Amino acid sequence: MTESLKIPRNKKNSAIIINFSYHQKLFMHAKILIVEDEAITALDILRLLEDMDFEVVSTASTGREAIQKAKDLKPDLILIDITLKGEIDGIEAAKKITDLFNIPVIYLTGYSDQKTFERMKLTRHYGFISKPISYYELKLSVETALYKHKLDKKLKKSEEKYRGWFEDDLTGDFIATPEGELLDCNPSFLDIYGFNNLEKVIHSNISKFNPASWIDLITILKEEKKIKNRQTWLTRPDGKRFHVIANVVGVFNDLGKLVQVKGYVFDDTERKKAEENLYKEVERESFFLELYKSSPKLTDKELYSYALNHAVSFTDSAIGFFHLISNDQKTIILDTWNNEAFKTCKTSFKTHYPIEQAGNWTDCIKVKGPVVYNDFKNSPNRKGFPEGHVSVKRFISVPVFDGDKVKFIFGVGNKIEEYDNHDVIQIQSVANELYKIIKRRQGEQELKEARNNLEKQVKERTVELKNAFESVKREAFAASQNAKALKESEVKFRELFNKALDIITLSESRGSGLFGNFIEVNDAAVNVLGYTREEFLNKTPLDLFAPDNKEEVPEFMAELQKKKYITFESVTITKNGRQIPVEISVHTFKLGEKRVSLAIARDITERKKSEEELKSTVKKLERSNEELQRFAYVASHDLQEPLRTISSFTQLLERRYKEQLDHDADEFIGYVVEASQRMQRMILDLLEYSRVSTKDEEFKLVNSKIILNRVIEGLKNLIEETNAKITHDPLPTVIADENQLYRVFQNIISNAIKFRKENKTPKIHISTSIDKNKNEYIFSFSDNGIGIEPQYFDRIFTIFQRLHTLEEYTGSGIGLSISKKIIECHDGQMWVESKFGKGSIFYFTLPKP
Known part of the structure; x- marks a missing residue:
């Protein structure tokens, strides 16, 4: 049924026609395809569109024709009747056109049932125009559809651009719920977190791998709305740790509730590791300084443990070991473990193992370099550990060489992550520095021994200084090779020879053993004896003996002939006749081709006096x-x-x-x-x-326990009368006068009983100790008597000095004086320590046998 269209014929009277709208300017000359099976309606729409300055590229009356013309003409817009005749109706044709060519469609409809209307709603369309079609409705719908389609194309292009950027971004972009459900992410996010499949990850809970970190993130977002440059360590599903820098914003609803989390993360692991490695290197160098500073105070064992515990810390390890290698390179000597390993290990073990029987923790010896096994369970040469041994997941072991020999191996294990080259450098550096200290210690010990040996040799050779001419002879031999050395040697000898306080002479030694003329004398000989050097050259040593002493000279000469060295006392006479007692040492030796006698005479006048x-x-x-x-x-x-x-x-x-x-x-x-x-x-x-100073008997070995028993037997009545208790520790055997030592024991014990407290049982205990510095025994006699005031400590050892009247205590007051004198005659000392009212302790010392 053809419906008439209301078209304003007079353009001049139309404000819309005279004044082009913004949309009409924007879409002027847009190409439109009309799909209408009623020719009159199609012609009316065509006339209206041309009046609006749109270009109608063609018309079609069936769905199939519409699809073909859409493909060929590529119009900007299609107006299509819903109820087309033929096998494809307008809705079906519109759906295929939009799916195939993405051309916007406006439906033309006069009436339709509910089912058709529902089908129409399921398609992508840009509106519909009811018949009969009015000029203004058609114009508004066309312009709106064209404008909306243009926006849709821009939006799609923008989405495609955003998706491309999202997919290609190197940072890990993500969207998630506050509970941790992943809503969307790009491939970089999957790579950073170690996920393999997007479909498996989307809508899964990613917070379960790092729950504490996620809770902390959500807490901060709720307070601060966004987080910038947050740095944190996270854990991938495979257990490996990685470091990220995250920037995150929260999306909140109208009620202020956090509903979504958006952000991006940057994998910062390599930089963070480099930063930590740099810090560890600085820390390691600081440790080396501390190690060198502390090493003199540490034993070898403490030094090994100190270095090992720091190496474990530098590599974030849990266990560490330090083991020595025997000189024959066949045996490993288990020495030191770090504190954690030692506490964890519950097994017993030998300390010496043949290297060929040890596990792969000694492979570093065989390969002569560091060994890293990050998967110990599947590592080669693994021999396992005894029951109770600490579990090992991964380890590093490094050898330390001295020349071509391994001195020790150094290792760490059970780092959470895999070991890398930096860990190897850390361990090898600590091991090398440790060995430098060990070697320096050995050098210092060798130097100390060499110094001690040198001092010993110097002491042994000091006797050579007594023979100045022997020194000259040795230096003269060396000087024959070097004139300068000879001259220096002569200067030194001349200085020593002339500065000596003793008289030193050198004379010829005749075959008969008698002295010949003087060859050389020192300044002391000239000054003391009064002769000039020229006068000495015309004299013999015999001329210098006092007349009364010359007769003994032949006897001395005979002994000198036999022994080559003698020392004797005699009297020499000066030029002015003064006689001086001297001690003379004479030594004969060959000087070149001559036999000479060197004599050193020392003035012993003061000694004689x-x-x-x-x-x-x-x-x-x-x-x-x-x-x-x-x-x-x-x-x-x-x-x-x-x-x-x-x-x-x-x-x-x-x-x-x-x-x-x-x-x-x-x-x-x-x-x-x-x-x-x-x-x-x-x-x-x-x-x-x-x-007392006169010994009753010769000193001999005396068992002091036997002396004590004799004293107790002698004081039996007094002990029983007072119910005294006498105890003692093991007592030594000493060198003493038995009777005098008996008197000392008796005096001290009887005094302890005599000066007891009223109504209190006397208790006396005897003990000894050793003073190693003085090589002597210290005897002590302690009692619980009345005690002595400090001002009387010396008085009680003075003869006939009493602190009490005869009515109070009997006795002459000489017992302790005699005891002290006896001890002093035995090269000992005697003294007392006491507190008035609390008792006394008497001490004396005796030399050890």
């Missing part, structure tokens, strides 16, 4: 000892006789006239008896004190 003084002192001591013996005799006989008479007659008066005289007389007689008896005891004690 000292000897005379010593002899005088000895005589005085002998007289003093004789007087002391006489005093001892008087004290033991003459002084005691009157005391015995006084005591005897006083006691006789007491017996006969007691109670016949008054009470005062009886009391006075008692005083006299008591005083005479005390005086007699003091004289006996004094006599014993004077005899």
